[in-house]
Amino acid sequence: MNSKNLVNYSSDEFNNLSQFQQEEITNNFKEAILYKMKEKNLHIDEVSEKAGYSSRNLSALLYSDTVSYETHAELQRILAFFNSFDYT
Numbered sequence: 001m002n003s004k005n006l007v008n009y010s011s012d013e014f015n016n017l018s019q020f021q022q023e024e025i026t027n028n029f030k031e032a033i034l035y036k037m038k039e040k041n042l043h044i045d046e047v048s049e050k051a052g053y054s055s056r057n058l059s060a061l062l063y064s065d066t067v068s069y070e071t072h073a074e075l076q077r078i079l080a081f082f083n084s085f086d087y088t
Contacts, residue, residue, distance in 0.1 A: 008076050014069045022067050029075035030062050036082045051081050
């Protein structure tokens with residue numbers, strides 16, 4: 001999965017999308033994060049600590065059905081963290 005193709009939306013842009021589009025975008029960000037975790041063979045505990053979340057909160061964010069701009073913004077932040085951090 002190429003996370004560079006994911007679009008970061010502002011609050012207004014995100015809220016102007018249809019519910020289906022919001023769900024699709026949110027799910028794409030979740031999939032990109034989970035893919036990067038799998039690709040780097042990282043566990044939720046390792047990732048959450050470095051990203052500033054508890055394991056429980058990060059897991060809840062990644063596996064929840066909640067679709068809101070706040071969720072999208074958090075996922076943007078986490079994915080940006082992955083893209084800027086060297087796990088080797």
